[in-house]
Amino acid sequence: MKNPTSFDLESFANNIFEEKKYPKDLDKDVSDQIKNDILSALEDRINAVIINNLPEDKLDTFSEMIDQENLKDEDVQKFCSENIKNLEELIVAELIVFKQSYLS
Numbered sequence: 662m663k664n665p666t667s668f669d670l671e672s673f674a675n676n677i678f679e680e681k682k683y684p685k686d687l688d689k690d691v692s693d694q695i696k697n698d699i700l701s702a703l704e705d706r707i708n709a710v711i712i713n714n715l716p717e718d719k720l721d722t723f724s725e726m727i728d729q730e731n732l733k734d735e736d737v738q739k740f741c742s743e744n745i746k747n748l749e750e751l752i753v754a755e756l757i758v759f760k761q762s763y764l765s
Contacts, residue, residue: 668707668752668756670700670703670704670707671700673703673756673760674696674699674700674703675696677699677760677763677764678692678695678696678699680760680764681763681764683695699763702759702763703756703759706755706756706759707752707755707756709755710751710752710755711723711741711745711748714745714746714748714751715741715744715745716744719744722740723740723741723744726740
């Protein structure tokens with residue numbers, strides 16, 4: 662699932678990469694792959710937050726929604742925001758935990 666939030670995960674992933682202080686002479690393909698891996702891990706963590714906090718009676722509706730071909734990110738954001746209390750706070754907390762873990 663694409664980023665169902667308004668967060669700029671790509672920039673966040675790039676910042677984590679920079680803060681990790683990988684060697685300056687790292688091959689561009691390798692650094693790009695690391696950044697993509699970080700982004701993928703962030704998306705997985707956010708998806709887990711959403712699934713774990715979505716009311717059980719909304720899971721089927723959500724599953725049907727994300728299977729739609731012409732689904733817009735805004736529709737997913739709206740659905741999640743309407744059905745998960747404190748969604749932004751939950752996601753921010755998860756991003757902080759991920760960053761701390763990754764950088765340690």
